[in-house]
Amino acid sequence: MGLAAMIIGIIAVVLGFIPFCGYFALLPAIVGLILGIVDVKQKSKAKQPKGKGMAGIVLNAVAIIVILLWTLVFAVGGAVTIPGVIEDFNVPPIERSINE
Numbered sequence: 001m002g003l004a005a006m007i008i009g010i011i012a013v014v015l016g017f018i019p020f021c022g023y024f025a026l027l028p029a030i031v032g033l034i035l036g037i038v039d040v041k042q043k044s045k046a047k048q049p050k051g052k053g054m055a056g057i058v059l060n061a062v063a064i065i066v067i068l069l070w071t072l073v074f075a076v077g078g079a080v081t082i083p084g085v086i087e088d089f090n091v092p093p094i095e096r097s098i099n100e
Contacts, residue, residue, distance in 0.1 A: 002039040005056025008032030012063035019074075022067035029067065033060035 009032050015025035036056030043050035 001035045002043070002050065002052030002056055005032045005036035005039060006052050006059060008035070009056045009059025009063060013059055013066065016063040016066035016070070019070060022063075022070050025063060026067050029060045029063040032056055033064065036060060 008028050012025040012029035012032060016022040016029070033056075036053045039053030040050045040057065043053060
């Protein structure tokens, strides 16, 4: 499970840095995070090395944070530009030609 969490984390981080592709990586990142946590718990009870599970936890957490940050960036960008676009479309064409 630790290896699977780590591989999913690597893929999720790479996809997370690509705008609009991160949304496809959000669900696998959450699954990878859960796999990593379960692996670390199992390995700690059995007194085995838990490096791959920890790497999976860190990578998937980073991927989730990156995806959420991209979402925030696009939400703020949309909130800033949409009022200006709506304002441009609310002016009737006749008034616009007279004012220009």
